[in-house]
Amino acid sequence: MPKSWLITGTSSGFGRELTDLLLARGDTVAATLRKPGALDDLKAIHGDRLWVGYADVTDTAALRKVVDDAFTALGHVDFAVSNAGYGLFGGAEEVSDDQIRRQIDTNVIGSVQFARAVLPHFRNQESGHFFQIASALGQSAIPFASLYGLSKWAVEGFFEALAQEVASLGIKVTIVEPGGAKTDFGTRSGDLAPALDAYANTPVGYIRTHMASMADAAKGDPRKMAQAIIDVSERPESPLRLALGSDAYEQITTALRQRFE
Numbered sequence: 001m002p003k004s005w006l007i008t009g010t011s012s013g014f015g016r017e018l019t020d021l022l023l024a025r026g027d028t029v030a031a032t033l034r035k036p037g038a039l040d041d042l043k044a045i046h047g048d049r050l051w052v053g054y055a056d057v058t059d060t061a062a063l064r065k066v067v068d069d070a071f072t073a074l075g076h077v078d079f080a081v082s083n084a085g086y087g088l089f090g091g092a093e094e095v096s097d098d099q100i101r102r103q104i105d106t107n108v109i110g111s112v113q114f115a116r117a118v119l120p121h122f123r124n125q126e127s128g129h130f131f132q133i134a135s136a137l138g139q140s141a142i143p144f145a146s147l148y149g150l151s152k153w154a155v156e157g158f159f160e161a162l163a164q165e166v167a168s169l170g171i172k173v174t175i176v177e178p179g180g181a182k183t184d185f186g187t188r189s190g191d192l193a194p195a196l197d198a199y200a201n202t203p204v205g206y207i208r209t210h211m212a213s214m215a216d217a218a219k220g221d222p223r224k225m226a227q228a229i230i231d232v233s234e235r236p237e238s239p240l241r242l243a244l245g246s247d248a249y250e251q252i253t254t255a256l257r258q259r260f261e
């Protein structure tokens with residue numbers, strides 16, 4: 001039976017791939033984004049099965065309104081995917097106060113407020129399944145991405161607690177932990193702090209020098225990852241966590257083993 005989905009950050013990357021795959025298989029999607037026109041091609045093909053709403057996830061009032069409007073338009077939403085986000089890169093001392101605030105406002109507060117906006121609707125339905133796009137860096141940590149990692153560790157903690165709060169209300173939570181994937185994440189969408197000379201010979205300087213080749217080396221296919229999310233949505237028993245990509249699996253198992261030791 002066709003399902004209905006609400007997804008943030010659908011202009012590119014995982015969000016767009018997921019939207020495209022779901023529409024192609026006959027589901028209905030309420031897609032939210034910042035960029036007018038970015039889904040016009042899909043709208044032209046799929047018509048009423050694609051509802052488009054605009055909101056920057058850092059604008060909580062606009063986010064609440066777009067979520068309410070989406071539920072009104074669709075009537076019922078089976079799955080809510082909090083995907084909008086980006087990476088801030090640079091050493092902890094290199095990033096500016098404003099860059100830190102924007103990273104947390106987008107990746108943390110945006111995800112939390114999206115969930116809070118969806119929850120009353122899922123409660124009324126007595127059903128619903130959240131997918132929170134976190135990262136392998138929500139379970140592990142690397143230099144040059146301390147603030148991005150902070151944001152993903154934060155959502156991991158929030159959604160693990162939320163899963164326990166709402167399970168008896170018929171609401172499920174899955175935290176998705178992709179490894180490196182070929183999206184706009186490492187290029188167009190990222191935010192890079194200016195270099196401090198003092199870090200040139202540290203891991204921060206090393207990663208800065210090699211970041212383009214590292215982004216190029218990201219192996220994950222975002223379409224396959226989006227399909228994995230769809231596959232999990234069909235399971236009667238959904239996992240709390242879903243690591244995607246062999247690098248994510250390796251990174252997370254290594255981090256957990258080291259922490260345990």
Ligand SMILES: NC(=O)c1ccc[n+]([C@@H]2O[C@H](COP(=O)([O-])OP(=O)(O)OC[C@H]3O[C@@H](n4cnc5c(N)ncnc54)[C@H](OP(=O)(O)O)[C@@H]3O)[C@@H](O)[C@H]2O)c1
Nearest residue numbers: 009011012013014034056057084085180181183184185189
């Ligand atoms: N690619 C990877 O290697 C990787 C790995 C692990 C986790 N992730 C996570 O996957 C998610 C999606 O990223 P992606 O890889 O698909 O990269 P992407 O192609 O850059 O997509 C990011 C999406 O988030 C949207 N977005 C960013 N800030 C927003 C805001 N304030 N309000 C509304 N939308 C906003 C972007 O919209 P605009 O087009 O308007 O900027 C874009 O649609 C992110 O949460 C990211 O942290 C990515």
